[in-house]
Amino acid sequence: xxxxxxxxxxxxxxxxxxxxxxxxxxxxxxxxxxxxxxxxxxxxxxxxxxxxxxxxxxxxxxxxxxxxxxxxxxxxxxxxxxxxxxxxxxxxxxxxxxxxxxxxxxxxxxxxxxxxxxxxxxxxxxxxxxxxxxxxxxxxxxxxxxxxxxxxxxxxxxxxxxxxxxxxxxxxxxxxxxxxxxxxxxxxxxxxxxxxxxxxxxxxxxxxxxxxxxxxxxxxxx
Amino acid sequence: xxxxxxxxxxxxxxxxxxxxxxxxxxxxxxxxxxxxxxxxxxxxxxxxxxxxxxxxxxxxxxxxxxxxxxxxxxxxxxxxxxxxxxxxxxxxxxxxxxxxxxxxxxxxxxxxxxxxxxxxxxxxxxxxxxxxxxxxxxxxxxxxxxxxxxxxxxxxxxxxxxxxxxxxxxxxxxxxxxxxxxxxxxxxxxxxxxxxxxxxxxxxxxxxxxxxxxxxxxxxxx
Numbered sequence: 001x002x003x004x005x006x007x008x009x010x011x012x013x014x015x016x017x018x019x020x021x022x023x024x025x026x027x028x029x030x031x032x033x034x035x036x037x038x039x040x041x042x043x044x045x046x047x048x049x050x051x052x053x054x055x056x057x058x059x060x061x062x063x064x065x066x067x068x069x070x071x072x073x074x075x076x077x078x079x080x081x082x083x084x085x086x087x088x089x090x091x092x093x094x095x096x097x098x099x100x101x102x103x104x105x106x107x108x109x110x111x112x113x114x115x116x117x118x119x120x121x122x123x124x125x126x127x128x129x130x131x132x133x134x135x136x137x138x139x140x141x142x143x144x145x146x147x148x149x150x151x152x153x154x155x156x157x158x159x160x161x162x163x164x165x166x167x168x169x170x171x172x173x174x175x176x177x178x179x180x181x182x183x184x185x186x187x188x189x190x191x192x193x194x195x196x197x198x199x200x201x202x203x204x205x206x207x208x209x210x211x212x213x214x215x216x217x218x219x220x221x222x
Numbered sequence: 223x224x225x226x227x228x229x230x231x232x233x234x235x236x237x238x239x240x241x242x243x244x245x246x247x248x249x250x251x252x253x254x255x256x257x258x259x260x261x262x263x264x265x266x267x268x269x270x271x272x273x274x275x276x277x278x279x280x281x282x283x284x285x286x287x288x289x290x291x292x293x294x295x296x297x298x299x300x301x302x303x304x305x306x307x308x309x310x311x312x313x314x315x316x317x318x319x320x321x322x323x324x325x326x327x328x329x330x331x332x333x334x335x336x337x338x339x340x341x342x343x344x345x346x347x348x349x350x351x352x353x354x355x356x357x358x359x360x361x362x363x364x365x366x367x368x369x370x371x372x373x374x375x376x377x378x379x380x381x382x383x384x385x386x387x388x389x390x391x392x393x394x395x396x397x398x399x400x401x402x403x404x405x406x407x408x409x410x411x412x413x414x415x416x417x418x419x420x421x422x423x424x425x426x427x428x429x430x431x432x433x434x435x436x437x438x439x440x441x442x443x444x
Contacts (some may be wrong), residue, residue, distance in 0.1 A: 052367050054276060108443060134366055135316060141363035143425055145274050153425050161426075174419055181440035186427050189437035192418020199417050200410060203365055203375050204383075207410050215411035220401035221443050 037075050040065050041089060042129040044082045049130035053083075053138030080148045083139060087156045090124050090132045098163040107174040110186065110221045113167040114193050115213045121194060122209050125201075133198045140195075155192070164190040176222070224310060227419040258299050262267070262287050263311060264351040271352035275305075275360030302370045305361060309378045312346050312354045320385040332408065333387040334444045336415050337435045344431050347423075355420045362417075379413070386412040409411045 043065035047056040058079055062072045076082045097120050101113055125133045143150040168183035168190065177186065193216070200207040265287035269278040280301055284294045298304045311397070319342050323335055347355045365372040390405035390412065399408065422429040 020278060052361070127255065138363040139251060141360040142276070144359060150425065157422075157426060161422075176224060178440050181436060182433070185433045185437035186440050187436055187437070188422060189418075189441050191413065191416065191422065192415050194418070195421050196411075196414020196416070196418045200379070200383075200413065203362065203372065204379060211404070211407045212410055214403060214407070215407035218400050218408050219411050219443065220441055 006077065036067070036071065037085070040067065040072055040075055041082065041085050043126075044079075045086060045129040045132060045135060048086075048138065053135060053142055080146075080152065083135075084152045084156075085151060086132060086135060087152060088141070090136075091156055091160060093124055094120055094160060094163070098166070102166065103201045107176055108167060108170050109174075109176045109220075110164070110171055110190055110222055111216055111222050112169055113164065114190060114216055114220075117194060118197055118209050118212055118216075121198065124196075131202075135200060136195075136198065137202060160185050160194070161191040233365060258289070258293065259307070262289065262294055262297055263304065263307050264292075264363075266301075267308060267349075267351040267354060267357060270308075270357045270360065275357060275364055284339075301366070302374065305371060306378075308354060308357060309361070309374060313378055313382060315346055316342055316385070320388070324388065324392065329398055330389060330392050330444055331398045332386070332389055332393055332412055333438055333444050336388065336412060336438055336442075339416060340419055340431050340434055340438075343420065345420045347420075353424075358391075358417075358420065359424060380414070383413040384411050424442060 032050045040061065044056065044061045047064050051060065056079065057100045058069075058072070058076075061079075061082065062069050065072060076085065094117065097116055098113070101108060101116060121133065125131045139149060139153055143153040164187040165183055167184040168177060170185075171177035172181075172183060177183075197207060199214055262283065266278065266283045267324035269282045269286050273282065278301065280298075281289075283301075283304065285290050287294060298307065308340070316339065319338055320335070323330060323338060343355065347353045361371060361375055363373040386409040387405055390399060390408040393402075393408075394401045394405060399405075419429060419434055
């Protein structure tokens with residue numbers, strides 16, 4: 001696979017008129033590469049939303065992406081790798097959100113962090129390539145049957161929960177949360193609000209950021 | 223199907239030596255019927271936990287139950303009906319829990335109701351026929367692709383959320399929750415704690431009732 005990958009990459013570079021050598025790849029090629037990767041991930045999201053996570057094959061993704069099999073395999077060796085990329089893309093926007101939240105000097109409450117996260121989930125779900133939260137719910141089920149998906153989900157969700165852990169510690173330092181509680185336990189409960197919101201939004205359909213944030217404000221200490 | 227069902231039922235009653243007429247079925251037959259139903263539901267849980275929700279067929283359930291196809295179809299016409307029964311059995315224990323909670327004259331907080339529910343989830347998950355929460359997660363995914371499963375999930379979860387709604391109203395009456403908030407919105411957030419707990423328990427594995435309840439106590443108003 002590695003030799004094939006390098007050959008394909010070299011061919012692509014030659015075809016694009018850029019240098020054959022990876023060490024001197026100009027910036028435009030890296031942009032091109034990112035755009036192609038995005039094209040494949042978007043195609044996978046379309047397939048998974050239309051056909052279901054389980055039924056979607058690499059062949060479906062290749063067809064939808066309108067790239068060659070070699071091009072797609074040059075970026076992703078398996079459906080599992082694409083799933084990891086979909087999760088990474090969706091959650092990287094949440095990473096940025098938490099960076100911004102933590103950059104503020106204002107006292108930061110778990111409530112404020114959760115309100116911002118719920119808004120972000122709905123923004124991410126509304127992306128043109130289809131609702132990524134529908135793929136997430138299917139990935140949860142798949143994770144129970146497929147060890148590789150489980151490891152991906154576990155890694156991504158531990159990272160997301162890690163953000164809530166930082167918020168809990170910050171709230172303890174700011175005096176908005178009991179300093180004697182294990183912040184890991186608080187992070188577990190904060191994390192729950194996100195899949196709980198996603199699930200009700202998809203299965204019941206009457207939950208919006210406005211209703212949910214009103215519930216959060218009533219229920220959580222502030 | 224209805225005629226076949228009645229024929230099978232009649233045959234079973236004759237074989238058991240009881241009256242042919244449904245209107246005069248003695249109590250032992252109703253018990254026998256409930257035991258058979260339980261046998262089928264338990265077989266389905268075993269299959270779904272071993273093979274996955276999606277892959278499990280009626281043929282698998284029939285084989286695992288060690289009953290005839292006619293007997294099984296006499297109770298459940300489809301996998302969807304069995305799923306509804308699994309959900310009903312699991313959630314009926316939660317119905318009882320809420321009845322008991324609401325029967326008390328003590329002031330009732332959302333926190334206390336959630337703590338009791340988390341304990342109950344773990345009790346139900348530990349049943350001998352296999353962890354029903356693993357089936358629930360798979361049913362969430364299936365609900366996005368199968369309208370019938372979606373309606374079952376929606377109905378069951380609206381009922382569970384209805385319990386939290388009653389708790390929220392009671393807490394407003396008791397003065398432990400802001401009376402100006404829409405209790406439906408509070409119920410949405412309370413409901414979230416359950417799938418959020420289940421998911422972390424299955425995918426990450428480090429969440430226990432003890433850690434989660436500690437997080438709830440720190441985060442929720444009391």
